[in-house]
Amino acid sequence: MPTTETTGPKRSIATVCLSGTLEDKLIAAAEAGFDGVEIFENDLLASADSPETVRERCRDLGLTIDLYQPFRDFEAVPPDLLEAGLRRAEQKFGVCERLGADTVLVCSSVSPDTVDDDDLAAEHLNLLASRAAEHGIRIAYEALAWGRFVNTYDHSWRIVRRGDHPNLGLCLDSFHILSRGSDPSGIRVIPGEKLFFLQLADAPQLSMDVLQWSRHHRLFPGQGAFDLTRFLDLVLTAGYDGPLSLEVFNDVFRQSEPHQSAIDALRSLVTLQESVTRGGSERARARARIEDLPAPPRTEGFAFTEIGVDDRSEADVVGALAGLGFTHTAQHRSKPVQLWEQGEARILVNASADDPATGETAVTALAVENADPTASAHRAERLLAPILPREHRADEADLASVTAPNGTAVFFCRTDAREGWLHDFSPTPNPAGPGTGLRAIDHVGLTQPFDHFDGAALFYRSILGLQPEAPAEVAAPFGLIRSLSIADAAKRVRIALSVSVLRRGEWSPEVRDPQHIAFASQDVIASAAKARDLGLDLLEIPANYHDDLEARFALPTRLMDDLREHSLMYDRDEDGEFLHFYTPVLGSRVFLEVVQRIGAYAGYGMVNAPIRMAAHRRHRRADRLERDA
Amino acid sequence: MPTTETTGPKRSIATVCLSGTLEDKLIAAAEAGFDGVEIFENDLLASADSPETVRERCRDLGLTIDLYQPFRDFEAVPPDLLEAGLRRAEQKFGVCERLGADTVLVCSSVSPDTVDDDDLAAEHLNLLASRAAEHGIRIAYEALAWGRFVNTYDHSWRIVRRGDHPNLGLCLDSFHILSRGSDPSGIRVIPGEKLFFLQLADAPQLSMDVLQWSRHHRLFPGQGAFDLTRFLDLVLTAGYDGPLSLEVFNDVFRQSEPHQSAIDALRSLVTLQESVTRGGSERARARARIEDLPAPPRTEGFAFTEIGVDDRSEADVVGALAGLGFTHTAQHRSKPVQLWEQGEARILVNASADDPATGETAVTALAVENADPTASAHRAERLLAPILPREHRADEADLASVTAPNGTAVFFCRTDAREGWLHDFSPTPNPAGPGTGLRAIDHVGLTQPFDHFDGAALFYRSILGLQPEAPAEVAAPFGLIRSLSIADAAKRVRIALSVSVLRRGEWSPEVRDPQHIAFASQDVIASAAKARDLGLDLLEIPANYHDDLEARFALPTRLMDDLREHSLMYDRDEDGEFLHFYTPVLGSRVFLEVVQRIGAYAGYGMVNAPIRMAAHRRHRRADRLERDA
Missing domain, CATH: 3.20.20.150 (Divalent-metal-dependent TIM barrel enzymes)
Structure with a gap:
């Protein structure tokens, strides 16, 4: 080094x-x-x-x-x-x-x-x-x-x-x-x-x-x-x-x-x-003084997020994206990578990128939109981030990227650049999908391996110039979970990190180190309704949760009906409200979320995480029973 | 249940x-x-x-x-x-x-x-x-x-x-x-x-x-x-x-x-x-009130301790016992179990008892000497201890035993009973060995799997009626270690439990959950000298440790010379002094210790544990290099 x-x-x-x-x-x-x-x-x-x-x-x-x-x-x-x-x-x-x-x-x-x-x-x-x-x-x-x-x-x-x-x-x-x-x-x-x-x-x-x-x-x-x-x-x-x-x-x-x-x-x-x-x-x-350290990038949102899939999980991931109204707009010129788009939300589904060590379906890359990718990559290198060796053909973009402590690749991109990453994709003839009102990626949730939590927070903070938000801790069914999100000032790049407070032992949830991508909607109820019409399998939230919600918040009956009907969850703080729903786990450990922020709610609905985890476990169990039957 | x-x-x-x-x-x-x-x-x-x-x-x-x-x-x-x-x-x-x-x-x-x-x-x-x-x-x-x-x-x-x-x-x-x-x-x-x-x-x-x-x-x-x-x-x-x-x-x-x-x-x-x-x-x-709960046993020391060995570790374990001057006095009538004795210290070497799941060399059983083994076993059962099913022939003793949370078997014995456990052994013709002055088992050290530490302490306290001594924490080379020993009032049965403060990850010492048996000597320097004459491989303690000891305690030159020569460690508190030495790790995770308590020293030399751990790691590394060469 x-x-x-x-x-x-x-x-x-x-x-x-x-x-x-x-x-x-x-x-x-x-x-x-x-x-x-x-x-x-x-x-x-x-x-x-x-x-x-x-x-x-x-x-x-x-x-x-x-x-x-x-x-x-x-x-x-x-x-x-x-x-x-x-x-x-x-x-x-x-x-x-x-x-x-x-x-x-x-x-x-x-x-x-x-x-x-x-x-x-x-x-x-x-x-x-x-x-x-x-x-x-x-x-x-x-x-x-x-x-x-x-x-x-x-x-x-x-x-x-x-x-x-x-x-x-x-x-x-x-x-x-x-x-x-x-x-x-x-x-x-x-x-x-x-x-x-x-x-x-x-x-x-x-x-x-x-x-x-x-x-x-x-x-x-x-x-x-x-x-x-x-x-x-x-x-x-x-x-x-x-x-x-x-x-x-x-x-x-x-x-x-x-x-x-x-x-x-x-x-x-x-x-x-x-x-x-x-x-x-x-x-x-x-x-x-430090010689030759470029300033932190001015991040302008996620250019894309990549999900690595394998033969078994590809259909699930692609099915969930279609169910959320995404369109398969383009295909990589040389690799088995699909681009799916809706609004400014872009997802790459990479059939060659699943973790070779574990064969896991995972969020394999984040790409951050910013003005000067080369300077950002240089900064990252100066801050000891391992530069990711990428194979690319002579006519393909040489994407600047580094590796986060848990192995997630971080790319620096300008989507509108002439020789930018989109240049490597050929448009498909697919007509634009119906959409479900999703605008952009709201946040990416990355559960960290036990030893990497504090290091990951430092990595994103330091390399991308993000700031930590309030840390939280929640009692989940299989142990305590600690979380810390980091974001830019404009909240266009939000990364929600979490970790189990104790390293998992043999008794533990079936999903290890889950990861998710959350999309922003301006009307999550409408998004959920459309997604269901498109055949999306929503994660089912138990009635006990909604009954408690009604008792706690005295929400309007109409809203409660919608929350119940579409398996939505709800949170509220002094600054605003948060409504969200989830897909089941796709492959080994990835799921998708759709969120709506009302007012200045700045959290991530962490209080609902235990409910979601128990629901994910039930779904996977039922799914397995069905497959076994 | x-x-x-x-x-x-x-x-x-x-x-x-x-x-x-x-x-x-x-x-x-x-x-x-x-x-x-x-x-x-x-x-x-x-x-x-x-x-x-x-x-x-x-x-x-x-x-x-x-x-x-x-x-x-x-x-x-x-x-x-x-x-x-x-x-x-x-x-x-x-x-x-x-x-x-x-x-x-x-x-x-x-x-x-x-x-x-x-x-x-x-x-x-x-x-x-x-x-x-x-x-x-x-x-x-x-x-x-x-x-x-x-x-x-x-x-x-x-x-x-x-x-x-x-x-x-x-x-x-x-x-x-x-x-x-x-x-x-x-x-x-x-x-x-x-x-x-x-x-x-x-x-x-x-x-x-x-x-x-x-x-x-x-x-x-x-x-x-x-x-x-x-x-x-x-x-x-x-x-x-x-x-x-x-x-x-x-x-x-x-x-x-x-x-x-x-x-x-x-x-x-x-x-x-x-x-x-x-x-x-x-x-x-x-x-x-609780119906039908026999009083805690009046423990009178360890009847025996059993080490489960496999083909590879048997020679190491038996060699170390011989090196410590033990005599192979008897052989089990129906099982591949050797009895080795010195003073009141009795060790069973059981070639059929190694953990079948892991093939590990381990302390597989403790036997506690007490007046009424049947009542003690009944008590244990009433306290939800799993009764261990034992196969024994009609003419063999039906030993009452239960299983501790980590799988160690706990036997209740009367060594001097007519139909007691010794009855199952036939004496060997071996002449009494030279001895190294070991009198009895001082304590047994059992590192617990991460989830079982507090449960193990409760188990031994409750089943055997022992009392906890002062808890301790020590910074070891690969992470913090917590320990709690439990003992009877007369200090004839001492069990030193320990656990890593965080569950071990992939970066960790090479010896997982080590266990040891410590023998009491009235002159540990003489014991070490004799053991070396018998060819015992003592764990080598670094000069830096002894130099520091000399600076801290101003010990007599003669004593310092002995400590250095025989790779002994030393501790002192208000009540007395403690001298001890170790064997290398035998098989996967067992080692032996010889201790001398001077005055009313009641501890276990925990302060020296990090030195011992680093030394064990060096020894195993050197050993492996030698084998690979």
Whole structure:
């Protein structure tokens, strides 16, 4: 993998962010393109490699060792414990020398043996820094959010200033500062040369014990709720010129394939830098600069969405599209790909694209309409998106495309371009179908494999410049489902990501990682009626659901009748209403939806997802019984 | 499955405890032996069965419908919302009539529209109860721990008393009461006939938002940290005579196979009843009574532990036992089972017992030494443990045994009985081996499949009458590991359970769900030295670990030399010290450990588990390279 940068700040990652042994982690960090690592002590202790071997390995991989961490519970303790601490420190300094690491992270003490005495803490840290200096090592003191007495960055800075040693400075960690709600603006008064190290982590806003929050739920920048752009701006404005380093403790990342995590991690950092270059101070913008990164595309809707089918599912998918009033308007010149259209909704049915590993019917590609596909693809590449090798004939369009973490291809298109993707299709003689009033693709729903949810959100956000909407969680029949949708400002591209809160076991729904394409209608009741006339098999919604709906919302009788008759579902919030219906599952895991948004309803009817899932299960079961009979 | 009880209180379970559709849940509850269910509204809404069909289905399954729940945000609201609430209620009362459910759970309001006015709340609930009475329905009012104004049971009782209607009473939920730290002793002053319903849930002690804690982390009684024995005692003492019902929201149970969850659930209830019959008030003891449940066995150590081997792993296992100085003392008369002994440690090596599904080498059985094996087996059966069918010849011992949730067989034995299990073995002519100073089995370590951890802890606790020790969590190379050990008071039977915090995905350690047997030595250094002389391959522990140990603990040089020389690990706490070493993994997932406890150290060296795991991975990798070469 190429590194994204040759200039600008160094980018590092703590080994604790990644799963595996130290060896696995170093390889993953290097291959993603990081410049350096923080060595988390436990990773070294479990390694059979000597510090010298680790140093050599890092050098071979092009990684510097920027920090050794953590050294704990040292300062402001009684004399015997100070002695023991210094003894421990000497051993660690020896390890650092062997590793070639020149900075050690010292966390503020959580020990019951520490006392509330800043002068003593400063004196002890001064002593530690003097000892460190003999080895050419610097001490970066960090206030843990749950430190016994020192738990804010300004407090740690007072102690470091009082400790007054050239080898004593601060480590700032965004989690420890932002999780406590501290105002980070005071960072600007800390001299840049006293900022020895910077650890970046995001996190969702959770109301829980801060230690547990920190140890289990950190995220890479941009995946959580913290304002890291402002934070990094402040740190760079203060004059920090060390590495931008990620330190993320996360239960999911701890067990997922480290190569992908490392790519997500670096992508998050580059995206964070980009955001600083857009809004930060002049000094911060200069320091955060990224060469040659095109701006995010101005997305103008979906150019098309592709469903990969196999011999068995093709008839189902094509039948459902016909039932929804789509017209098979064109055929690819060289591949078994049909184009189906209605309004601005375009679906490719690709009989050569089903996942070869699983033979699954799936949403295999999204194509995003935008002004400059080449620049967008270049941006994606700079953000570490794998460029998809496409075979195309000399006279066919060379579509710019990349692969999302779960394997979905993302194309950048201009449908109206002269040599655009439509050029590869020959029109069919089919007369325009009847239509059911569908205008465009409203959203695409992609259930992510368990390990890829946060990474997928980051991917779409970063590559396409989309913004996350409100996350949600719903109790579905076979376990909790978490969802996060991301969209452009104009809501022309909406991608609804979801994932099971726990990785599925053997007891689980029959549809794994379902995916769907939702079409927008301006009159979903009329759309449903027409679709039924065209013979579409609508997913049947149970009477109990409609009875409850009637009791909850006191909807007009006429509307209730329509909802019942056409198996529609309904949701409402402060901003508007949402009506929607579904097809059964087509093939292994794809279904279609038709939605109508009334007013400014911005959601996706997630509250109805459990009803839909149970209905899908019933339908598939009945279907199987029928086939078996 | 037989129901365990024909007398005593009814036992019920809320459908929300179990995974699946309503149909799956009802079958699971009935098959486990529950008498009734609470129907959780969302389960009904997603069902295609009418309320009448659900009623019929429950009747056919032998289940009563004891509660319909929840009805929310009703009381102390402005007039228009009261009207809307009553309209909703009428529809729900209709559903209840069709279901044949005579009680509706009404949760204290969390709505911003509710006001802090007990009189108004009482008036509204009185009105609701009057309406309910017309349908022959009772209202059970419950204070949610996060209710806007009403969030304690005593407050809900004041309102119910003021509401003064025969069809208005209380629902007590142990979670809502104990999670807030409320003193439950006031329950005794509530008239029993006003206690309409009782929901039981346990939970681990967590420091987090109570709503999230409730919705994600509840457990079945005995699986958490709450004193449910006292709670149930108080409720029964007050005169409650309705069902004992479980309402547990748990992320893991929501996605695990519901039949096993329902068995765990019922087992937890019976065990809870048993604990009340031991310590509760006279009235509570009488109400909680369980017919024909023998007392927990007085365990006296492990009689034996069995390792199932296959053709490839047998040599490794037998080689390791020989290397540890065990003697192959006897051979089973009819099966390919060897008995290996040293001190009181007895290991069966069973060449016919490896898991037929996976061909895995595994700890296939534990045998617990106790005075009355027949009574213990009967107890286990009464506690829903599956009795293991064993083939044995007429002249062989009919060993009483049951199966733990993960498939491990648990035998009840008297080794010194005349017709005991040893009777089935013929002594070998082998001379007594050299020994390495091993005295007995210290503990057995069983990694559980993801869905079975809490159920396994409950199983061993309940069937064997063991007590849980402190839970722990450790960051291992491939993800977090959670552990809980359970032991008898004398610490002669210790079982260390562990599980990965997230279900393993494709990126994971090479050893899945490892299991081990740990032997107790009084001088582990001598044991290691002798074992090495006997040719045992010790698991190699890296120098980095020992270097850190030296820095942390300032151990005597002589001891450090020994630890390094024999690849020993070390831990220390306030009560004592722990030294231990391991063999490599034998076959697919079994290894052996030798431990020495100094002082009153009661742990298992969990802090060293990540080092051990990384070492096991290295060893297997090297081993494979060697075999491939």
